[in-house]
Amino acid sequence: MLARLEAHVAEQQRFAANASHELRTPLAVSKALLDVARTDPDQDTDEIIDRLHTVNTRAIDLTEALLLLSRAGQRSFTRERVDLSLLAEEATETLLPLAERHGITLETGGEVTPALGSPTLLLQLTTNLVHNAIVHNLPDGGRVWVHTAPGPHSSLLTVENTGARISPQQASTLTEPFQRGTERVHTDHPGVGLGLAIANTITQAHNGTLTLTPRPAGGLRITVHLPPPHLPAGR
Numbered sequence: 001m002l003a004r005l006e007a008h009v010a011e012q013q014r015f016a017a018n019a020s021h022e023l024r025t026p027l028a029v030s031k032a033l034l035d036v037a038r039t040d041p042d043q044d045t046d047e048i049i050d051r052l053h054t055v056n057t058r059a060i061d062l063t064e065a066l067l068l069l070s071r072a073g074q075r076s077f078t079r080e081r082v083d084l085s086l087l088a089e090e091a092t093e094t095l096l097p098l099a100e101r102h103g104i105t106l107e108t109g110g111e112v113t114p115a116l117g118s119p120t121l122l123l124q125l126t127t128n129l130v131h132n133a134i135v136h137n138l139p140d141g142g143r144v145w146v147h148t149a150p151g152p153h154s155s156l157l158t159v160e161n162t163g164a165r166i167s168p169q170q171a172s173t174l175t176e177p178f179q180r181g182t183e184r185v186h187t188d189h190p191g192v193g194l195g196l197a198i199a200n201t202i203t204q205a206h207n208g209t210l211t212l213t214p215r216p217a218g219g220l221r222i223t224v225h226l227p228p229p230h231l232p233a234g235r
């Protein structure tokens with residue numbers, strides 16, 4: 001019990017240190033850009049504004065991800081009946097242009113899969129997983145499969161993708177906040193490293209489990225088990 005408590009405190013301290021470090025980076029970059037703008041009159045102002053805009057957007061994205069992580073962890077949302085297959089459809093529809101831009105084939109399938117929870121958070125969970133499956137994929141000809149299935153003991157959502165080979169050890173660390181694995185292949189700006197931590201926290205807040213399994217040929221399969229609506233889904 002004491003060991004678990006100590007591990008939890010150490011995790012919280014690591015989280016606070018990482019979050020501060022991540023937030024300080026865009027602020028330090030902005031300051032450097034502002035210093036340059038102030039001291040060097042020959043600087044290209046348009047370029048500085050563009051770069052300030054980029055780092056500012058990154059700081060906002062990071063803050064929003066942190067807020068989401070904290071809100072999901074509080075479990076204070078109302079639960080209603082949702083169909084995971086509809087959420088999967090919505091997430092893939094939203095991300096289809098991103099997939100197309102990067103030449104990824106996106107397949108969605110599965111039956112009506114009822115679960116109990118926050119539609120907003122469960123959509124966020126699905127979106128994070130599908131987004132990852134697209135951006136951490138092969139540079140060319142990648143594939144993503146999104147599937148839902150109801151069951152007597154759990155409602156299932158799986159997101160599977162091709163990609164670089166991942167070892168089981170690597171996979172086991174990826175849900176930790178601020179963990180980034182391989183270089184992102186398809187991106188305009190680097191990730192924060194919170195998407196999977198958010199997905200995991202949302203799953204746990206719904207009394208579910210999220211499992212990462214490396215695919216032998218490369219890429220990942222992520223499986224989310226949620227309690228079906230007829231099972232007690234309380235805290």
Ligand SMILES: Nc1ncnc2c1ncn2[C@@H]1O[C@H](COP(=O)(O)OP(=O)(O)OP(=O)(O)O)[C@@H](O)[C@H]1O
Binds near residue numbers: 182194
């Ligand atoms: N579907 C996936 N296939 C392969 N690798 C993945 C997949 N999902 C996550 N990863 C690896 O796990 C790391 C952590 O993922 P996570 O979503 O937490 O962060 P991110 O995608 O880097 O940034 P963001 O906070 O913007 O989502 C990624 O950097 C990537 O290396």
Ligand SMILES: [Mg+2]
Binds near residue numbers: 131132191193194195
């Ligand atoms: Mg991500």
